[in-house]
Structure formats: C-alpha cells, structure tokens
Amino acid sequence: MKVLVTGAAGFIGFHLSRALAGRGDEVVGIDSINDYYDPALKRARLADLGIGGRAADSGRLVESATLPRVTFRRLLLEDREE
Secondary structure, X not given: OEEEXXXXXXXXXXXXXHHHHHOOOEEEEEEOOOOOOOHHHHHHHHHHOXXXXXXXXXXXXXXXXXXXXXXXXXXXXXXXXX
16 A cells, blocks of 8 residues: 655654564655754655655655655645646
C-alpha cells in the first residue's frame, strides 16, 4: 500500500513512517520543518529515516538512503500549487 504521511518529521509521523516501512508499505512523507518544534530534532528524525542533510530541505522528492520505498519532500500542506 502507498501511504502519505503528513508531519513525517514530527514525533508521531516519524514513528508511523518507520512502522509502515517496516511492514513493507511505500511511504511518502511530507513536512514543512517549521520552528513550532525544534527543527534540529526534526532533521535528526529524518536522518534516522535515511533522509539527511540538504536533501531534506531541497523541496524535491528525496529517496531514503536506508529504507526502501520511503521518500520525503519538504512541503507546506496548504501549498496547493505544489
């Protein structure tokens, strides 16, 4: 199954993404990485998902380096054009 996870760098979204990937689902994660919560913590969670460094901030769909079938894009959910 292909699953869209919003807030993928947050506490719940991160753990959900890992669980879904662990059972073999395709995960597309999005997050704005805003400063409502510590952005460094969000980036550390993304790194744990195999999405690290500048790739997480690129605004492009990035494949995980460690988890097959996991991708991430920095995106505001409200941005209808994107």
